[in-house]
Amino acid sequence: NEDALLPLVDSYVANGRHEDAFPLLQILVQRSDKREPDEQHRLASVLGETATKLGHADEAVGAYERAYEIDNDDSPTLKGLAGSYFRAERWDDAFKYHQLLLVQHRDALGRDEITEVFYRLGVVKREQGEDKKARNMFDKSLEEDTHFVPALEAMVALQTAEGDWDSVVQYKKRILDVAEGPSARAALLVELGDLWQEKLKDADAAAEAYTESLDIEPDAHVVLHKLLVAYQSADRWSEAIDIIERVSALEERDEAKAKYSYTIGVVLRDKLEDEDAALEHFNEALDLDSTQLKPFEAVNKLLNERKDWKALERAYRKMLHRIINQGNTDLEHNLWHTLGIIYRDRQRNFDAAAESFRMAAGLKPDNAVEHEILAELYATMPDKTEEAIAEHQWLLAADPNRLDSYRALYKLYFDARAYDKAWCIARTLTYFQKADEEQQKFYQQYRQDREIQPKTRLSNENWVKDLMHSDQDIYISKIMEVIAPAVRASLAVTDKKLNLHKRKPEDLTNPSLALARQFKLAQDVLSISIPVRLFIQKELSGALRDESRSNPPAIITGYTLLSGYRPVDLAFVCGRHLTYYRGEQFIRTMYNSHTELRTLLLAAMRVVGMGGGDASVESTAKQLAKHLDQAHLDVLKQVVRKFVDAGGKADIKRWMQAAEITALRAGLLLCDDVDTAVRMTQQIASESTADLAPRDKVKELVVYSISESYFRLREQLGIQIKV
Secondary structure, X not given: OHHHXXXXXXXXXXXXXXXXXXXXXXXXXXXXXXXXXXXXXHHHHHHHHHHHHHOOHHHHHHHHHHHHHHOOOOHHHHHHHHHHHHHOOOHHHHHHHHHHHHHHHHHHOOHHHHHHHHHHHHHHHHHOOOHHHHHHHHHHHHHHOOOOHHHHHHHHHHHHHHOOHHHHHHHHHHHHHOOOOHHHHHHHHHHHHHHHHHHOOOHHHHHHHHHHHHHHOOOOHHHHHHHHHHHHHOOOHHHHHHHHHHHHHHOOOHHHHHHHHHHHHHHHHHOOXXXXXXXXXXXXXXXXXXXXXHHHHHHHHHHHHHOOHHHHHHXXXXXXXXXXXXXXXXXXXXXXXXXXXXXXXXXXXXXXXXXXXXXXXXXXXXXXXXXXXXXXXXXXXXXXXXXXXXXXXXXXXXXXXXXXXXXXXXXXXXXXXXXHHHHHHHHHHHHOOOOOHHHHHHHHHHOOOOOOOOOOOOOHHHHHHHHOOOOOOHHHHHHHHHHHHHHHHHHOOOOOOOOOOOOOOOOOOOOOOHHHHHHHHHHHHOOOOOOOEEXXXXXXXXXXXXXXXXXXXXXXEOHHHHOOOOHHHHHHHHHHHHHHHOHHHHHHHOOOOHHHHHHHHHHHHHHOOOOOOOHHHHHHHHHHHHOOOHHHHHHHHHHHHHHHHOOOOOOHHHHHHHHHHHHHHHHHHHHOOHHHHHHHHHHOOOOOOOOOOHHHHHHHHHHHHOOHHHHHHHHHHOOOOOO
């Protein structure tokens, strides 16, 4: 019943239930032919309004067209029809009926309605590509209401497309005048600031806009940065600093705050020329984050330019305090090094300089630069002779060909009246053929072309402290010493089997041959405790050969060493060879292969229940166990435990090399001549794949010949020169 629907529809419409009303209105309008025209017009108009509110543009057009057909003089109907065409984007119809609305009903329209009509006419023309006409219509809309936002925004879009930024700014400002809510105003102010900064290049105006925006939203990080850029563009540096401080205050991360402090320092230094304030901010940055080096570079540069050496020293010490023990070795080293230069070159404070360079050297022990500087520095300080000597000794250990250090050592020793040490340096310089006239004369004056005349022998402490090479692992040495008797017992052979039973060993209590005399001298001086016999077989060639499996051990030589060799040559040969008859090195007379020696070491560990190994190690361990009594086993267990606790690195190859260097040192000590020691070393045949190259052996000898360890042994034996 259509009549029954009418009050229901009216109720729905009155209560805003447009979705419920819409289908009923469609039915009523379709069936309204028999109703009075006024009622038909009313129903069509209500359907148009309802369709509009629901966004049904086409349905709204149809409804208003029907209403207009019924009554084309009705102003609301014409207004509804024009609006429906506009929303349906039927631009020609929309333009026609909006114009018709103005022509026929302008007097009946309010100002807001006229403003809206002109705005819509502008939109139509804009959509039809007629921007000039569109602008004209928008202007007319704004003549009615200068702050009509849709028209203002439309003009902004048109002027932006044309690049008319002044006009864009003016329209934006009018929008700002009526903007609702703080957030909207803040956003518009930022847009205005961007236009002034980026398009109109008016940094002051931009700064003003950003500042107003920040008055509304003080913590807007992005806007703060925009304002900072504006202040920078306008050379308003004091205000720029204020903004950087505000940005920094919003940060929680120290590394970010440090960057801001550094930036403020740069502005103060470069723009405001306030160096003192700049230094404060650079230091503040470093206190916040010591890993950022730009602030320190700035401090360093400023203080250098001001020649404020005391402040520069304090800056370096403060920086060191910031980074100490943080693991940045390179930086810490560089800081100590440069601090040393400041003390040395700027303040002439040599004690402090030396301490700084010493700290730098401690951080990079293998860096020669610090040692070179320290050597030169200590040489200028009357109470630092020992330190200067130690630095030159270090430099020569790293580079035995460093002639400047030999010459410096010669002078240091000579001036200190350490004449024997100076003589040893002169001797080594002569070997290099680099001695000057004074050094050559001094060397030749006290040179002894005969065997040494020692007043005493070496103690075990002398051996360990000054003769043995530091790379000769003490635990490996002790293990080898403990197992050597057992190894020898497992290899034992009789003199008869060695064809020694019918030969007489040399009488070392009253030696007649030069070789035997040097052999006896070496035995005594080196305190060789293992009894060893010397057999000379003149019918055979060859030098010293070990038969340590015999009881007592035997050394056999042919005729090679019986002629053509000076006593000092034989002293070197015997000193080197008998070194292997000390307990810790005796095993080398039985085995020369580092593979075999490594197997022995692992077997020794296996015997006392530590470590493992292959079948060869197991077999060797069983053999060792047969010849080790309980006392030796107890000692072995203690030593192996210490070896394992110390890391248990079984570098047998390096141990063998170090043992050979020890032997060469003994040879040098006995022959007392660098030329002889070097020449005889170069004649030694390689005995294993672990052997050092001759040039490396010579290097070790030369360095030892000018070392404090060597000097102490000369003093111990009483073989120093007498001046």
